[in-house]
Amino acid sequence: MNTKSNTTEETRAIVEQFYKRRSLNDIDAVIDLIADDIKWEIPGDKDLAPWLGNRSSKAEVREFFSLQKQYVKSLIFDTKQLVVEGENAVAVGYLSSRMLKTNKVFNSHFMTHFTVKNKQITHYFFSEDSLELVKVLTEDERKIEEQKIKDSSAIDLVILYFEKTDKRETDLDTLFSEDVEIYYPKFGEAKGRTEINRFIAWTRGFIEKLTHEISDFSYVISENRVIVEGTESGILKSGKTFSKTRFCSVFTIKDNLISRMYIYVDPDFAGEDAERFGY
Structure with missing residues (x-):
């Protein structure tokens, strides 16, 4: 197996572990996969959704999970496809969550981009439907x-x-x-x-x-x-x-x-x- 193939398989294994540990709600184990200088990006309006935004340390990523638990109840999180090449991986799927602030259900397709180096996640970018999220969190037309x-x-x-x-x-x-x-x-x-x-x-x-x-x-x-x-x-x-x-x-x-x-x-x-x- 060549170096590129090895890297691809290592990336796939780390991403699969990330999702497995998240599904078990083992946040400590998830944090173990995160690099100390992580670039963590989830675009969105932090005034409406405090768990969104950029983070750059393990402590800040842990805060994300704490805030998400405080404001969101996950109903469905289904990864449909995982594409991996070298250090990069993209996961595409579907999620459904209840917003505890409004009791409304948010449904969206999602895309996550990972970069994995030395068996740790150095970049995490998560994207979901911004418009639908705004709709379930506010009545502000x-x-x-x-x-x-x-x-x-x-x-x-x-x-x-x-x-x-x-x-x-x-x-x-x-x-x-x-x-x-x-x-x-x-x-x-x-x-x-x-x-x-x-x-x-x-x-x-x-x-x-x-x-x-x-x-x-x-x-x-x-x-x-x-x-x-x-x-x-x-x-x-x-x-x-x-x-x-x-x-x-x-x-x-x-x-x-x-x-x-x-x-x-x-x-x-x-x-x-x-x-x-x-x-």
């Missing part, structure tokens, strides 16, 4: 309408990206900020608008045609993050076809531009993996 407008604008930008991608348009980089961060399996991580052009050229080097089933996309919007789960089909340069390959993409929107785009998919569309390493 202004807050709800503001969230609706923000969500709609973000989705429109993401859809435009996929439409331009499918049409193979050449001005895709104009949708991104100058310092955009990107990630794609086998291509790796990169930063800057010029890297977007390199990424596009790289993918078009082995994909002749790509189509996304945009009308069937599922979205989770959490503050300025848009998580898209869907399928894509296409034709490779080799002439081989692929159909309904599932993917998950995470976009961060800033000043009406995409400032971060992480795509999680198996790029080995037709068993030709060796040709598609970007490094």
Whole structure:
């Protein structure tokens, strides 16, 4: 087994342990999996939901679990899919929780991104439906309408990206900020608008045609993050076809531009993996 495979399996094992220990409500055991300098992110309105926000230590993560227990009763937490490559893992699933403040039930799809190094979780990012959470925590129509407008604008930008991608348009980089961060399996991580052009050229080097089933996309919007789960089909340069390959993409929107785009998919569309390493 090569080093990359070893790392992938170690990451998978840690993430699976994280969920197992959470399901047993063994918070001490969960904290043992967290790095001392953890980057813990759960976007949202902390005034409405005090357990949300950023944390950077084990003590602060422990506070998260304490606050969550105080305000939320979990009804369903179901991880549907786990995609792992190297140090990165993405879990996609569904949750249902009762908000103890209002006694209303919050239902949402969720996405969690983990980074695991030296068998500890160094980055944890959790995203759920911000609009639905606002709805079950407040009767303030202004807050709800503001969230609706923000969500709609973000989705429109993401859809435009996929439409331009499918049409193979050449001005895709104009949708991104100058310092955009990107990630794609086998291509790796990169930063800057010029890297977007390199990424596009790289993918078009082995994909002749790509189509996304945009009308069937599922979205989770959490503050300025848009998580898209869907399928894509296409034709490779080799002439081989692929159909309904599932993917998950995470976009961060800033000043009406995409400032971060992480795509999680198996790029080995037709068993030709060796040709598609970007490094």
